[in-house]
Amino acid sequence: MATGELNPNHYPAQRAANVVRHYLNTRYGSPYRVFTLNRVHSGNAEDMADSGRKYQLEISVQDFISNKTEKCSAEVLFPRGEPQDSPSVQASCEELLKIDTKAQEEAWYQQNKNQSLVTAHLPDSYGHIDPGNEPLWHLGIVASSFIMLNESTENTLYNMAQVANVTQLETENDQLKFDYYILLHDMVSQEIIHWKLLFTWSPAEGVKVLQKELMPKCHHCETVEVIANTN
Amino acid sequence: MLYCAALCFVALLSAAEAATIERAEYDHYKYHPMPEITQWMTQIAQNYSDIASIEDYGKTYENRTISLLKIGLKTPGTKKAIWMDCGIHAREWIAPAFCQYFVSQILQTYKTDPKMEEMMKNMDFYVTPVLNMDGYIYSWKNNTTRLWRKNRTPGPAGCNCYGTDLNRNFDANWGSVGVSRDCCENIYCGKGAASEPEAQAVAEYLGKRKNDFLCFLTIHSYGQLLLIPYGHPNISAPNYDELMEVGLAAAEAIKEVHGMEYAVGTSPAILYPNSGSSRDWARMQGIPLAFTFELRDKGQHGFLLPEDQIQPACEEAYRGALHIITYAHDKTFGGASVTAAAALWTVLLAVGVTSASVM
Numbered sequence: 276m277a278t279g280e281l282n283p284n285h286y287p288a289q290r291a292a293n294v295v296r297h298y299l300n301t302r303y304g305s306p307y308r309v310f311t312l313n314r315v316h317s318g319n320a321e322d323m324a325d326s327g328r329k330y331q332l333e334i335s336v337q338d339f340i341s342n343k344t345e346k347c348s349a350e351v352l353f354p355r356g357e358p359q360d361s362p363s364v365q366a367s368c369e370e371l372l373k374i375d376t377k378a379q380e381e382a383w384y385q386q387n388k389n390q391s392l393v394t395a396h397l398p399d400s401y402g403h404i405d406p407g408n409e410p411l412w413h414l415g416i417v418a419s420s421f422i423m424l425n426e427s428t429e430n431t432l433y434n435m436a437q438v439a440n441v442t443q444l445e446t447e448n449d450q451l452k453f454d455y456y457i458l459l460h461d462m463v464s465q466e467i468i469h470w471k472l473l474f475t476w477s478p479a480e481g482v483k484v485l486q487k488e489l490m491p492k493c494h495h496c497e498t499v500e501v502i503a504n505t506n
Numbered sequence: 507m508l509y510c511a512a513l514c515f516v517a518l519l520s521a522a523e524a525a526t527i528e529r530a531e532y533d534h535y536k537y538h539p540m541p542e543i544t545q546w547m548t549q550i551a552q553n554y555s556d557i558a559s560i561e562d563y564g565k566t567y568e569n570r571t572i573s574l575l576k577i578g579l580k581t582p583g584t585k586k587a588i589w590m591d592c593g594i595h596a597r598e599w600i601a602p603a604f605c606q607y608f609v610s611q612i613l614q615t616y617k618t619d620p621k622m623e624e625m626m627k628n629m630d631f632y633v634t635p636v637l638n639m640d641g642y643i644y645s646w647k648n649n650t651t652r653l654w655r656k657n658r659t660p661g662p663a664g665c666n667c668y669g670t671d672l673n674r675n676f677d678a679n680w681g682s683v684g685v686s687r688d689c690c691e692n693i694y695c696g697k698g699a700a701s702e703p704e705a706q707a708v709a710e711y712l713g714k715r716k717n718d719f720l721c722f723l724t725i726h727s728y729g730q731l732l733l734i735p736y737g738h739p740n741i742s743a744p745n746y747d748e749l750m751e752v753g754l755a756a757a758e759a760i761k762e763v764h765g766m767e768y769a770v771g772t773s774p775a776i777l778y779p780n781s782g783s784s785r786d787w788a789r790m791q792g793i794p795l796a797f798t799f800e801l802r803d804k805g806q807h808g809f810l811l812p813e814d815q816i817q818p819a820c821e822e823a824y825r826g827a828l829h830i831i832t833y834a835h836d837k838t839f840g841g842a843s844v845t846a847a848a849a850l851w852t853v854l855l856a857v858g859v860t861s862a863s864v865m
Contacts, residue, residue: 284769286777311806314767339806400652401537402812434805436653458653460808462729463778465671465692467653492690493650 276328276429281318288318290432291330295349297424297433298364299336299371304417305481306383306410307376313337313344327354328429338374340413345370353429361425380478383410387451392443411441414482418474419457421484432462439469450475450483456490469493534607535816537599540643543635546606547575554613556580557626564707567659568640572707575609578630579616579623586838588831589712589722589793591634594672594704594784596641596654597809598727600801600819605635605725607820608827625835629720637704638672653809657704661689662697670696673726674780675705676787679738684773684780695782708784712791720834722788722796723827728808729777729800730768732757732826735789737773737780743789746772752795752833756826763822766802773798795834799823 281288292315299310313335321329330351337344347368354360397412398404404412415438423433440456455472469490475483532546551560557579564572578585592605612631616622636642640658644651656669667690674685680699681687688694700706712719734749736742743749753770760768773780777800789796802811802819811819832841 282775284771285775289776311804396649398807398810398812400646400649400810402807402810402815404812434808436808437810460653460805462805464686465655467692 276320276322278320278322281320281330283315283317286432287320287429288315288330288332290427290429291318291320291351291353292332292334292349293432294351294362294424294427295332295334295347295364295366296336297420297427298349298366299347299368300417300420301424301482303371304413304420305376305380305478306413306417306476307340307379308338308371308374309340309413309416310336310371311339316346323352325355327352329353336368336371338371340376341374343370343374347371359428362427364424377478384451384478387443388446390443391445392441395438395440397438397441412438414453414476415441415455415457417482418453418455418472418476418484419459419470421474421482422457422470422472422487423459426459430463434460434462436460436467447475450477450480466492532606532610534603534610534820536813537603537816538606539646540636540639543602543606544573547573547635550575550609550613557616558613561632563711565703566638566640567657567703570639570643572634572637572639572704574632574634576630576632577609577612577626579626581627584718586629586720586835587715587718588629588631588834589719589788590631590725590827591637591708591723591784592725593634593636593642594638594724595726596638596645596656597652598725598801599645599809600727600811600816601725602636602642603816604799604801604820604823605633607816608824609633609635611824621832624839625831628839629835634708637708641669655692656694657702659696659702661694665689670694670702672702672704673724673784674782675702676700676782676784677709678783678786678790679736679741679781682781683738684778685782693780699782705784709787712788712793716791716793719788719791719793720795720838721831722785722793723799723830724784724788724797725799725801725823727801727811728803728805730766730802730804731776731798731800732768732770733773733776733785733798733800734771735796736786737783738786739774739779745794749795749797752830753797755833756797756829759829760822760826763825764818766818766822768800768826795830797830799826 277287292312296310296312316333319331323329332349335344335346345368347366349366352363394408416435419435436458438457442454444452452475457470459468471488473486551558558577560573561576562571562573592601616626638657645654656671658668659670661667671693674693674695677699681695685695686693696702732753757768757770769776785796785798801823
């Protein structure tokens with residue numbers, strides 16, 4: 276395993292940086308704020324005897340909605356052990372919080388408090404997403420980030436491939452509640468991994484995952500035709 | 507469905523009308539299903555019959571004919587050649603879109619751009635818009651199949667799943683690294699080296715002509731990368747330095763178009779180790795400039811790249827591919843600066859001057 280100073284363009288630093296991106300999305304992501312990895316500036320990896328491997332990174336992330344870029348310092352610890360525990364991340368990128376999305380989030384929240392949104396295939400086969408569904412797609416990325424963060428190791432590189440299905444459930448404790456079927460892509464194995472996610476969101480509380488379920492691999496397909504529940 | 511409407515429309519036209527229709531109306535900025543791509547290839551060969559022809563060079567597992575477009579000015583003798591294949595992986599729809607765009611570009615520009623005309627005189631371009639036709643067609647079938655990657659050969663006895671990863675199946679350190687032996691997995695390398703008809707087709711066709719080929723480009727998505735041989739972490743290509751230099755310059759050319767950054771390096775450094783790739787096979791055959799292009803994006807849309815990004819993705823990739831092709835051409839036939847520098851050094855070295863003594 277690469278140790279010491281890392282080439283920022285090579286996969287060890289890139290995979291660790293991707294984990295930081297997932298972390299930032301779980302903490303700061305919303306229907307109107309989603310981060311991508313812009314660049315890795317520098318990285319360093321260290322073997323930490325019993326605990327695992329620690330990466331120190333200087334990266335730039337970009338909010339792909341506002342396009343604002345921000346430099347961050349971060350640390351990722353991939354723990355040792357079988358089965359492997361989730362990585363732990365520390366990151367400081369304070370500027371990101373200053374991206375003001377309060378008004379949009381509040382408006383979307385109020386608009387959908389009493390809705391039962393149902394949709395599928397974000398994006399569709401042609402990469403298309405109806406503008407009205409974009410916040411649901413963003414929310415899918417944010418919620419997926421909890422799983423992607425949890426599942427990440429030095430041997431994975433996750434992106435959300437598609438939101439296969441969205442069903443909005445009844446608002447609970449002032450939190451919008453959603454049932455999502457999402458498809459993750461792991462670049463290293465090239466597999467498409469299916470997860471069901473039950474989570475809530477509000478501008479104040481952000482995303483809170485209630486339940487997650489790994490779905491069995493479909494051997495003849497790479498996604499699912501989910502018949503959406505229509506209320 | 508959308509593509510049936512298009513196909514039915516095309517079928518109603520007369521041949522003469524069809525000729526003008528192709529020039530004006532094939533939309534390179536939409537994704538096209540296989541029947542439309544096949545139809546387009548036929549149109550190209552008809553409309554540009556003096557310089558373009560179709561060559562059939564194999565069959566897929568499901569018995570479809572694998573074809574390429576051979577494009578170049580007809581000159582006597584054996585010509586040097588450039589290879590481009592797209593669609594080894596079914597779900598990477600931007601790749602076949604790029605091959606079609608590439609063809610339309612070279613056909614448009616050779617009449618007005620003297621450099622392209624020169625290259626068409628000296629070289630033939632062999633472009634396979636969709637190599638894994640069975641897989642590509644399967645990925646169009648319905649929403650559940652869109653993210654299919656492999657071909658459609660049934661698994662071996664005792665394994666219920668379909669498909670071999672064609673880009674792990676070529677006879678190049680086959681099965682050694684970055685593969686799975688589980689036929690249900692997406693990097694399943696197949697029953698044996700070049701067990702798959704699609705890989706065999708390329709190997710047989712190129713194998714006979716390998717000394718003619720200057721350049722081998724295989725187009726994929728996503729990731730925004732230019733990958734050079736080899737996929738094995740312990741094996742370096744003899745011209746690694748040249749590949750890196752050309753690759754980095756190609757990435758610069760890409761960046762100049764829309765600002766997109768493409769990282770350059772070997773697979774094991776940049777992405778992951780792998781074996782049995784078409785690029786590695788080509789390099790091992792002696793084709794000096796072998797590159798894998800991983801087109802847009804970097805994971806936001808991934809395989810589901812929006813149609814409104816087809817144009818910019820193709821424009822930038824074209825500049826990158828053209829850089830490599832031009833380099834390959836000039837190295838063999840001399841571009842102005844290459845010939846002059848080479849001639850100068852030949853003279854200097856003959857006189858016993860080295861770079862050290864010149865300094």
